[in-house]
Amino acid sequence: MAAKTLTIDGKQISAEENETVLQAATEAGIKIPTLCHLEGVYDVGACRLCIVEIAGTPKLLPACTTKVAEGMEVKTDSERLRKYRRMILELLFAERNHVCAVCVSNGHCELQALAYSLGMEHVRYDYTFPKWSVDTTHRLFGMDHNRCVLCTRCVRVCWHIEGAGTKNVSGRGAKSKIITDLNQSWGTSDSCTECGKCVMACPTGALFQKGSTVGEMERDRDKLEFIVTAREKKQWIAD
Amino acid sequence: MATVWLGGCAGCHMSFLDLDEFLIELADAVDLVYSPVVDVKDYPENVDLCLIEGAVCNEDNLEILHKIRARTKVLVSFGDCAVTGNVPAMRNQLGIDNAENVLQRAYIENAQNNPAVPKADGIVPQLLENVRPVHEMVYVEYFLPGCPPPAARIKSLVAQLLAGAVPKQEGEQLKFG
Numbered sequence: 307m308a309a310k311t312l313t314i315d316g317k318q319i320s321a322e323e324n325e326t327v328l329q330a331a332t333e334a335g336i337k338i339p340t341l342c343h344l345e346g347v348y349d350v351g352a353c354r355l356c357i358v359e360i361a362g363t364p365k366l367l368p369a370c371t372t373k374v375a376e377g378m379e380v381k382t383d384s385e386r387l388r389k390y391r392r393m394i395l396e397l398l399f400a401e402r403n404h405v406c407a408v409c410v411s412n413g414h415c416e417l418q419a420l421a422y423s424l425g426m427e428h429v430r431y432d433y434t435f436p437k438w439s440v441d442t443t444h445r446l447f448g449m450d451h452n453r454c455v456l457c458t459r460c461v462r463v464c465w466h467i468e469g470a471g472t473k474n475v476s477g478r479g480a481k482s483k484i485i486t487d488l489n490q491s492w493g494t495s496d497s498c499t500e501c502g503k504c505v506m507a508c509p510t511g512a513l514f515q516k517g518s519t520v521g522e523m524e525r526d527r528d529k530l531e532f533i534v535t536a537r538e539k540k541q542w543i544a545d
Numbered sequence: 546m547a548t549v550w551l552g553g554c555a556g557c558h559m560s561f562l563d564l565d566e567f568l569i570e571l572a573d574a575v576d577l578v579y580s581p582v583v584d585v586k587d588y589p590e591n592v593d594l595c596l597i598e599g600a601v602c603n604e605d606n607l608e609i610l611h612k613i614r615a616r617t618k619v620l621v622s623f624g625d626c627a628v629t630g631n632v633p634a635m636r637n638q639l640g641i642d643n644a645e646n647v648l649q650r651a652y653i654e655n656a657q658n659n660p661a662v663p664k665a666d667g668i669v670p671q672l673l674e675n676v677r678p679v680h681e682m683v684y685v686e687y688f689l690p691g692c693p694p695p696a697a698r699i700k701s702l703v704a705q706l707l708a709g710a711v712p713k714q715e716g717e718q719l720k721f722g
Contacts, residue, residue, distance in 0.1 A: 399629075403638055406722030407625055407692035413722065422719045427688040428628050432681055435630075435637035452638075521722075 312378035321374045328356055328369040331382060338382045339391060339420055342457035343370045344507055344527065346534035347466050352457055354394050355420065358382050366390060392424045400431040401480055402438065403452035404510070410523035411511030417455060434480075441486070443493030446516060447505050449484065454512040456482050460504035467533055472498040484512075506530055546594045547579035548623070549613060551606040552633045552676065553599030556693040557624035558582070561596070563696035574707055590616050594706060596623040596689075596699075600633040601677045605670035614683040619706065623699075625692040625721055627679045634676040644672040687712055690721045 308323045314331050321330035326349065331338050342353040349370035357366040361379035366387070369380075381387070398404075398417065406412050438451035456475070461484065464473040472495055476485045486492045505513045506525050514523045528544075536542050550558060558581055564571065578592060579585050588609060595617045601607055614620065625631040636643045653660045663669050679685055689702050698718055705712040 403635070405629075405631060405635060407631055409722065418721060421721070422716070425715065425719065427690055427714055427719055428622065428678075428680060428685075433630060433634070433637075433678070435634065435675070437638050437640060 310374045310376050310378075312374055312376070312380065314380040315382055323374070325374050326370055327358060327360075327367075327372045327374055327378075327380055330374050331369060331380070336382055338369050339423065340370065341416060341420060341455065341509055342459060344459045344462070345531040347459070347462040347507075347530070350458060350462070353398075353455065355391055357387060357390060359384060359387060388424060391420075392426055395421055395424060395426055396429045396431055398455050399426075399429045400433050401436070402454060403435060405452075408520055409453060409511040410514045410518045410520065411453075411508075412521040414521070414524050415511060416509035436480075441492050442516065443491040444495075444498070444500075444516075445493065446500055447492070447502065448514050448516050449486075449492060450512055450514070451483060452512075453510045454484055455510055456484070457509060458484075459507040459509065460484060460513055463503040463507045463530060467530060468499060468501050468503050470497050470499050470501070473504055503530060546575040546577055546596075547588065547592045547613075547617070548577070548581070548596040549579065549588075549598065549609065550581045551597060551599030551610065551627070551679070552602030553624060553626040553631075555581070555598070557596075557598040557626075557691075560624075560691075560693040560696055561699055564700055565696070567696075567700050571703065588612050588616060592617040594619045594621070596621045597627050597679050597685075598623045600626040600630045601673065601679060601682050602633050603670040603672050607673065607682065610679065610683055619686045620679070620683070621687045621689055621702065621706075622679045622685050623689050624694055625690055628688050628690045629721070630676055630678045631692060634678070637675045641674075644674060648672070689714070690719070692722050694720075 309320050310323050311320050314334060314336055317334060319330055319334045328338055338356045341355045343349055343356065351368040351371035354368055356369040358369045359381040360367055406418060441449040458475060461473045461475060465471050472486055474485050475482055476489055477483050487495045487497055505515060506527060506529055511523055532544050548561065577583055578589050595613055597620060601610060622628045626633055636647050639646050648662045652662045691698060701718060702712045
């Protein structure tokens with residue numbers, strides 16, 4: 307496969323031609339903030355946290371879905387990028403009801419971690435306080451839509467690792483919602499195999515194991531990557 | 546310096562008292578002119594710093610908040626309720642009649658004896674239609690999230706303010722919940 311040469315943050319990097327900017331940066335040890343990205347499943351560019359500056363285009367492009375190109379000059383950190391990343395995070399917090407103090411994922415939450423890393427000590431936008439439901443009809447798991455950031459990790463692991471296709475997205479914009487099968491309660495799903503991959507994948511406290519209380523929900527996301535590596539490369543590598 | 550307790554559980558003030566021996570240092574450096582822990586009824590003029598615990602839940606909260614803003618140089622939203630609305634603001638999700646609904650639930654449906662919504666004009670303040678974080682109602686200079694913010698983080702912020710610095714909260718110093 308042909309190699310492409312590009313610079314990321316002034317560093318000369320060689321990457322395979324089908325790689326994304328995010329992959330190339332990660333291999334070079336350059337960390338770009340991500341939220342919807344999950345090792346093991348394909349990227350969709352849903353959250354926009356991984357936006358980067360690319361010389362020659364005024365648009366900010368998501369590193370996770372932008373392919374590397376010969377001579378590309380990428381900047382992963384700047385005043386402008388930090389401004390927009392913080393804005394995106396604040397909008398995510400304002401769009402649903404993220405009440406950290408009573409959340410199962412408090413202290414183990416990727417949304418919280420991103421907020422801290424970008425110095426978000428308050429949200430400048432008015433909170434919308436929408437009304438969302440909690441689905442606890444499943445025997446083992448629960449789904450709290452108040453805490454969902456619509457990253458679609460659960461949908462992707464359900465379709466492309468487990469192959470069950472139970473989780474889907476309905477609606478548009480801020481009214482989008484993660485649904486089960488034909489928009490029914492999770493407990494009545496015929497397709498759910500109860501594998502729990504969606505729960506492992508969730509970056510916030512939206513999906514949880516029943517019985518877990520504040521701060522108790524810790525996830526084993528490496529397991530997803532392990533399954534995919536084992537399947538695709540026949541390598542059974544676990545830490 | 547002042548501290549005030551709006552719609553919150555007093556946990557942030559408990560955490561403030563957890564400052565232990567720093568409270569003695571603080572007492573040498575500032576006059577605590579208004580606070581739930583001192584017996585002053587009216588918020589004074591020309592206050593340098595006020596830590597505000599709690600969300601804006603009722604008419605009294607809103608009235609004193611405007612008074613505080615007018616009479617204080619630097620406001621700090623102190624804890625998650627002040628910064629985000631937190632648990633008190635969860636009633637907002639119930640929609641337009643949320644205040645009515647929570648009163649019904651608390652004082653009628655769950656009452657064992659004498660079910661009645663407390664009503665005493667001038668004594669029991671009316672709930673606002675929606676609970677809001679402090680900075681949505683008045684300008685706030687600094688934010689100290691946490692439920693509650695532990696004493697070490699309160700100390701760090703207050704010490705920086707006393708030294709005349711713009712307080713920085715990075716890494717371990719910044720945490721919600």
